[in-house]
Amino acid sequence: MSSSPLANLVNQTAELLATIARLESIEQLREAEPTITGKRSILSALQKSFGALAPEERKDAGAQLQDARRVVEAALASRRLELSQRARAQVLLDDGLDLGDVVVSDVRWPASIGHPSLVALTQRELEDVFVTMGFTVSESPEVESDWYNFEALNIPPAHPARGLWDTFYVDLGEPETVVLRTHTSPTQIHLMEEAVANNSLPIHSVMPGRCFRRDTPDSRHLATFHQIEGLVVDRGISYADLAGVIETFTRAYFGPDIESRLRPGYFPFTEPSAEFEVTCTICRGGGCRTCSQTGWIELGGCGVLDPAVLAAVGIDGEEWSGFAFGFGIDRCAQMRHEIADMRALIENDTRFLGQFS
Amino acid sequence: MKISLSWLREFVDVTESTEELRSILDDLGLVVEGIDLIGEGLEDVVVARIDEIRAIDGADRVRLVVVDAGHGPLEIVCGAMNIDLGDHVPLAPVGAVLPGGFEIARREMRGVTSNGMLCSARELGLGDDHRGLMLLDDVIEPVVGVRLLEALSITPDVVFDITVEGNRPDAWSVEGVARDLATRLGRALASPSLAEPNGEESSASFASAGIDAPDLCGRLTVSVLRHVRVGPSPSWVVERVQSAGMRAISNVVDASNLVMLELGQPTHPYDAAHVANRTIQVRRARPGETLETLDGVERDLAKAGRGLGDTGEDCVIVDGDDVVIGLAGIMGGATSEISDATTDVLLEAAYFDPMSIARSSKRHGLRSEASNRFERGVDPQLGLRAAARFVHILRESCPELEWLRDPLDIAGSTPTPPTIELSERDIERVLGVMIPNDDVITILRGLRFQATSSGDRFSVTPPTARPDVRSGSAGIADVIEEIARLYGYRRLPRHVPTWPEPGGLSDRQKLRRRVRDVVVDLGAAECWTPTLGSDADFDLLHPGVARVRITNPLASDEAVLRATMITALVRAWVRNLERGTGDVVLAEIGTVFTHPDATPTPRMTKGGVSGSVTLSLPQENERLTVLLGREDDDATSAVAFWATLAERIGLADVVVRSSETATTGFHPTRCAQLVDRASGAVLGWVGEVDTVLVDGVNTSVSSGRLGLLDVDFDALCDKVRATRRSEFAKVPSRFPSAVIDLAFVTPTSVHAQDLAFELRGASEFVEEVELFDVYQGSNLPAGTRSLAYSVRFSSDDSTLSEKDVTHARRQLIARAELLGATLR
């Protein structure tokens, strides 16, 4: 019987492992790899020598060799990881910079011309219009409970009116108890609650912010969008005041030749409710495709505060009355700048961003 | 809801033009979304017969077709290939104007003259088929030369597509719209023709009905109809149903649909032969019960759903064996469906609790024309009137139809319409104008409200069709809205209110504007990146961290609320780089979210049904993130960016302090914390983008260093955490200053800004200390570097003497030595 070609396998394996342990860099490893596991390795040489063996012996030897190869390959892989981590650590160390030692006056940095976001720009203009009219600006969080987003606004669970707002639900607590706010109206509730708690009525405030609706984006809608709402709670406030504020805002923002009009609408938290339309900014009222030949473009909703909403936050409807309105900031921007596709707003293409100042 | 003008005219005499009517409907809150003109542009189109088809030399797409339209042969060039000799097709002669305003002219093509156009169904607005000419032999027996309108018996009509607001179930019908119009126009409202029961037998002798859940079913009427013959509807019924966008099915089903469209009452016809004991009973479903609905889906009943407060309650119709045969008000079961063999019909016309229908419909994902109406509230008094209308329509196709006398009519509990007391003053208070007493009464009575006035007071009771009108002060608002609506919003006055309280921005809002302006001034393009991102992106910077997830995302990669804007800004920058516009600074001010389990300070807020529980919501943090991606940008330009920003927003002293442990997203050895010296609060981080993150986002383009700044805007707004520079302005000394340079060999552990701070405090004469050079070299001891400061001394009272300066210099050196720094 000839001696097995694998008689020395244990020693040979140990030698390979020792070789691996001596590798000190990724480059060394790469260089040595063919002689450890590759074509020029002892493992491959042994494989070739099996030709002389009987079929049965060959199978046996093959399995043994395979085991040895696995051990060697695993050791090589773990060494490779170790060396690459060590290399990264070294790179980081060499690359390191104590930013506390930066001499700011010595920094020579490239120049570029910045541009504000169109949405932020539009929001600021809108806020300024309302601030001039005596409004403050209020904000509140983007994740809300069902209570603030719906129920306090006179929209109880399963109310069909909820179909007006395709809602993203947040996976927290009981199902459908937490939502991404579908409008900035929860800010109104927070404001009224605060005013009641602090005994600080009246309220004259506008509320801009990011909102979310589960609508597939298209050229006129985005699932994430920005809205600005207004809330007035004061003594002796009527529908006429609402219509007056809308009218003043329309002229201030869109220009003196743009008019507004109100037509009946439905919002669970206002009564009477209205949709408000403004003269089509494309055709200046003459009728075009954008306005379906009507000369008017729908901008937002508004109404006199529903007594039930006041009651829900503990405001005496005998003494106080008010109104609310809301519309899309992005939509205003789209109208003003005649943006064909709203999705350009979220693409962050600097060729688009660079147009606003 | 689609309503044709001809149908509307059966209820009210409308003489206004289409555009006038649109404007009136809009002003009534019945918004017209679209107008279809039926038969418009077809006036000149006639039936023509194809007598000859000839090839045209050199043309393989068009042929010369000779037709006869009653006035002898006419040559027309035509591209359609679906025609044979003898076929009849529509011809638009020269001068005709087709739908959409396309005018037909005589045209020369390839040496032949075309005297008109042969039309497809789509070109005529009569269908979607445009693969070939409309072949009239398939639909009628055509006569050459007859006008197409007559040949197809098309009556020109106008169909309005009206959106009815959710609070106006009463207007969700032809009669409802007509009622508003009649009131606005001051015209009479006609009533449709109704049938009377004519059977010998009483309904009770044939069928029975009952309500076991009076809270869910407020009214149940069941009519027994015998000798029904199921077949096609009369053509006017088909037209009506189709004009509303529904399919014609059979005389029984069509009559049911027509009544719903016309009066607003959904009805459900059952084949009496397949209803056990001819009994219709309403009850709550029991857990474990199932129903196969008409759409072939097997539904589990009484199974709690996901909705807030949804207990799984289902209202069902059961037969005499107590077997469920329908999901009440939403969809019937398959077993009792009307078929061609049906001869006896049980017609259910009921009132179901709107909230119960809304919940069931949502839970089963099953919306129907019926459920849409029930969930908004159908008039509980409408059932038998609807049945009478149903019988009247069905009788036209089943003359022998018998409606058994005394239809079954069972009452559950329905809301009682409130009586609302209001005064002229209330109306003026809400609308800002007095509405004449007579106008108020006329409007309310036109809408079928009971209304009386005495003095300046009104007493008003809404009809049962108006469940939207509430009681008490809310009801006053509801009634006033109706008065305003019919009076006309456009007639109401406008007034601009003023108040003594000043408007303005909060400090936070002012600071945000300032930050935004500075960031833009420093060359950044402001971005809007997605609030919702993917798990994979979240894991890039926050592997294994609890995340706020959306239950019903639009797409799986928009399912997680962002915890940072860094990743999205890197993505935005990479996309710009790929477009060749990567030489930019990108910035965003926005909100990031932390799961309530991952923060010690979740937001606690009111939630649950009626706001009765306290919920723990994600912590929201507003941040400013700036990515400096220009050629040559790196950590140092990010530091300079920050230094400028900090100065411009008036921060007192923020130390750029390298940290042993880097924050996620930043290059581990090229980043630093922004630490407020007085408060110790961390206001943010500055440095470079971690190359691992860039590689994770970007696989194609190679990128150099990217400067990065990530600032906690909430902290900036907090005057305790972010210490402001004193508002008191110091007038500089009028005496000359002395400037000296000091270079210290300083241990690397001593921060350059800390040393500067110490130097500033070392002598009363120090006006300013500024680092101007950092030197590292082999000639310095290991673990040290040289920091060179320019120090300006001055005194308010006098010119400093040589001695003063020398003394101050010594004081500074002594102070530096306390920190281990030695003069170089």
Ligand SMILES: [Zn+2]
């Ligand atoms: Zn227009």
